[in-house]
Amino acid sequence: MKLKRIVVTNDDGIDAPGLAVAERLAAELAEEVWVFAPATDQSGMAQALSMHHPLRVGEHGARRYSVTGTPADCVMVALGTELMDGARPDLVLSGVNWGHNLSDSVMYSGTVGAAVAAAHFNLPAIALSQAFTDRAAFDFAVTETWARAAVEALWAAREAHGCVWNVNFPTGDPARIQGLRFTRQVGGSMASPRLVEQQDSRGQSYRWIAFERGLEAVDHAHSDAVALREGYVSAMPLKRERCDEARLEAVGVGHEWPLGDTPATARGAG
Structure with a gap:
């Protein structure tokens, strides 16, 4: 598999x-790698677009750009500006x-949102996520070992089985990974919202x-959660x-x- 051009966001x-991991993966798969990533953390933005403030684009080396917006904004900048000619x-x-x-x-993820945004323009897209047990200990070993094989398998199957995917890599020893399992989304992982209240230096x-x-309550045999466990x-597979x-x-x-009957208020009565 050798493509002409991959956009990474x-x-x-x-x-x-994790962006650096994706860039290295893309460099193995394509002649050109273009990066359009948010200037700041945009987790939880799903497919949100910035409609009420301008987007500023910063350069970070050859073919690398930051965008003061959401992941979906980054896709729009990649496709809708002169930067890629x-x-x-x-x-x-x-x-x-x-x-x-x-x-x-999945519904809240900005990572997934960017992939679905690309799908709106009929582009193949794959969202990649690495599970962790310790948020502070960055360990992408499983992704770095198996991402290329996973992407190549999904690319080969794109005509028959669709071309937009949400891919998750489990924690653990890369040598103990069982394989790639096709799964479905099963709800139940968010039991209820919880608002954590704090105070600023002014007491507000x-x-x-x-x-x-x-x-752990998601136990459907074909769910994504069980596959990782x-x-x-x-x-x-995703769809727009x-x-x-x-x-x-x-x-x-x-x-x-x-x-x-039309309500009285709608008829101008009263």
Whole structure:
């Protein structure tokens, strides 16, 4: 596998260790590697776009740019500016995120959001995330060992099985990885929101968003969470459409329900 051009982005920011891992991976797979990453940590931004402030682009060496925006903004800058001279990438890699993106986290992930943003423009994209047991001890050994094989396998299968994927790498010894398992998203890892209240130096309160987590409660045999627990690399196909097709079929595609008489307030009464 040797591509012409890969765009690399992430949600942890231009200086994140995982971005360097993704850049090295991309350099093995493509002739040109272009980096468009957020200037600061943009975790949890999903597919958000910056509609109310301008985007500033900074240069960080050849073909490396920071963007004062979200991961999805970075994809827009890569595709919508003159920086790449109008050339389209063959593949977008998003990550490598420090921390898994499984179960409920998939919907909030900026790493995944960038991949789905690329899919809106019919670009193959893969979100890459590395699970950890110690947030402070950066260890991408499993990703560095197995990411190329995973990406090449998904690239080869793109015509038959889609071209946008959420890939998670487990912790542990790279030599003990069991293989690549195709999985589905199963909810249940976010039990409830938790707002942590603190005070600033002036005595004013503020809050950090957190969650009561329960990833261990996700026990569906084909879930991404179980795959990682069992030592597999998890690969879940993504799509840009959010329509629940099964439920739509159940209610009837195109079926119309009357809403009743127009409310009096809408008729200008009173």
